[in-house]
Amino acid sequence: MAEPARTPFPQTDGNGPRVYLHTYGCQMNVSDSQTIESMLADSGYRFSETAEEADVVLVNTCMIRETAEVRALGQLANLSALKKSNPTRVIGILGCVAQAKRKEILESHPYVDLVVGPDSYRRLPILLEERFISPPGSPGLLETTLMREELYDDIMPRHHGGVTAFVTIIRGCDKFCSFCVVPRTRGRERSRPLPSVLREVEHLVSQGVRDIMLLGQNVDSYRWEGRDFADCLAAVADLPGVVRVRYMTSHPTDISDKLLKTMGKHPKICPYLHLPVQAGNNRVLNEMNRPYTREHYLGIIERARKYVPDIALSTDIIVGFPTETEAEFEDTFNLMSEVRYDTAFMFKYSERPLTKASKQIDDIPDDVKVARLERLIKLQQKIARERNEAQVGRDTEILIEGLAPKDSNMWSGRTPDFRPVVMPQNGEQIGDLVPVRLDSLTGFTFHASKLF
Numbered sequence: 001m002a003e004p005a006r007t008p009f010p011q012t013d014g015n016g017p018r019v020y021l022h023t024y025g026c027q028m029n030v031s032d033s034q035t036i037e038s039m040l041a042d043s044g045y046r047f048s049e050t051a052e053e054a055d056v057v058l059v060n061t062c063m064i065r066e067t068a069e070v071r072a073l074g075q076l077a078n079l080s081a082l083k084k085s086n087p088t089r090v091i092g093i094l095g096c097v098a099q100a101k102r103k104e105i106l107e108s109h110p111y112v113d114l115v116v117g118p119d120s121y122r123r124l125p126i127l128l129e130e131r132f133i134s135p136p137g138s139p140g141l142l143e144t145t146l147m148r149e150e151l152y153d154d155i156m157p158r159h160h161g162g163v164t165a166f167v168t169i170i171r172g173c174d175k176f177c178s179f180c181v182v183p184r185t186r187g188r189e190r191s192r193p194l195p196s197v198l199r200e201v202e203h204l205v206s207q208g209v210r211d212i213m214l215l216g217q218n219v220d221s222y223r224w225e226g227r228d229f230a231d232c233l234a235a236v237a238d239l240p241g242v243v244r245v246r247y248m249t250s251h252p253t254d255i256s257d258k259l260l261k262t263m264g265k266h267p268k269i270c271p272y273l274h275l276p277v278q279a280g281n282n283r284v285l286n287e288m289n290r291p292y293t294r295e296h297y298l299g300i301i302e303r304a305r306k307y308v309p310d311i312a313l314s315t316d317i318i319v320g321f322p323t324e325t326e327a328e329f330e331d332t333f334n335l336m337s338e339v340r341y342d343t344a345f346m347f348k349y350s351e352r353p354l355t356k357a358s359k360q361i362d363d364i365p366d367d368v369k370v371a372r373l374e375r376l377i378k379l380q381q382k383i384a385r386e387r388n389e390a391q392v393g394r395d396t397e398i399l400i401e402g403l404a405p406k407d408s409n410m411w412s413g414r415t416p417d418f419r420p421v422v423m424p425q426n427g428e429q430i431g432d433l434v435p436v437r438l439d440s441l442t443g444f445t446f447h448a449s450k451l452f
């Protein structure tokens with residue numbers, strides 16, 4: 001029987017192959033996917049809304065948490081069905097799972113055509129082209145070399161509209177927290193030249209973006225020609241057309257007072273700090289290879305509140321790390337009560353392959369982890385509710401992001417400290433900064449009225 005014909009490639013007549021790209025995980029992955037889309041668009045590809053309509057189905061995977069990895073790998077079963085329904089369709093697995101489990105994926109999922117790690121996306125158009133001209137059923141292609149210098153800084157990521165955009169300023173991580181796989185899947189830290197960061201922001205502003213989120217696994221280690229992260233943040237905030245700048249993620253070892261003071265001084269830099277603590281006990285922090293103490297961390301929080309009045313704080317916490325005792329968990333619980341975060345992302349420990357912690361026995365029973373996590377979530381919900389309730393009656397301003405999801409007569413936006421707000425429409429435009437009073441609160445969303 002004749003083999004089904006593949007779509008000819010490349011095509012530059014606007015009828016190129018259609019790509020469906022599904023992204024799991026954090027903002028870094030979303031940002032990477034936009035870079036991939038930009039490269040593919042330049043090579044003549046179009047994009048489809050559904051996998052069924054696509055000639056190429058790509059899944060950008062995440063493995064920072066077990067749940068994200070399980071979800072991404074669970075998707076492989078659907079991909080098998082997609083391949084069966086159209087054997088010429090190209091299936092590619094990208095991202096951290098691709099990097100860490102490259103050979104396993106190709107061996108156990110023979111219908112996968114491409115496995116491409118985060119530093120090899122530049123090769124995607126070539127790999128796809130090779131795949132399109134190779135006979136269906138050929139062994140899958142693997143490209144997972146960790147490129148120390150790869151920054152993708154000459155590529156303008158594809159912006160999907162809206163007033164908010166992510167801009168990656170540093171890739172990789174040198175911290176090697178014992179529970180985290182990122183340094184093994186995304187390689188060592190390298191900062192993007194400041195001029196290329198500014199160029200991308202200017203390009204986004206020209207497309208209607210007002211709110212810039214600077215991204216990196218550890219933005220505080222940003223360094224470029226004697227400029228540090230505080231300099232980078234201020235330079236972005238100084239660009240005409242930028243209304244707000246935020247960033248994520250910080251590390252307690254590297255965050256500087258200079259950064260906190262820059263935040264306090266610059267009106268466009270949002271008063272919001274995501275500072276993962278992970279644990280509130282010094283022995284557990286040491287086990288996690290987080291080289292700071294509880295006291296050091298609390299000192300940063302105190303200075304953040306001094307230099308940036310009304311700053312909103314968020315964090316990441318892991319409970320049930322191997323050997324964590326009940327008393328040590330209480331230290332984390334108490335730290336949460338002391339800091340009073342606005343938001344917290346709380347997880348029970350799960351073993352991640354290739355990490356130092358995966359060599360330890362995961363000795364905390366699941367029911368103990370669940371009980372600790374539930375206590376923490378309950379505490380955080382109470383604190384978040386109280387902190388939100390204290391905002392009612394406050395005058396602030398919101399950046400209008402779009403129509404409210406539940407009422408198209410209302411705008412939806414956020415305060416500078418990132419609280420979601422809805423307000424009645426009254427001649428404003430998306431992207432406007434509007435002075436408002438926070439009148440009431442439903443769940444975690446504020447209802448506001450325009451001040452003047």
Ligand code: SF4
Pocket residue numbers: 173174175176177180181182183217218251
């Ligand atoms: S700082 Fe730690 S948790 Fe964050 S990416 Fe680096 S190794 Fe992972």
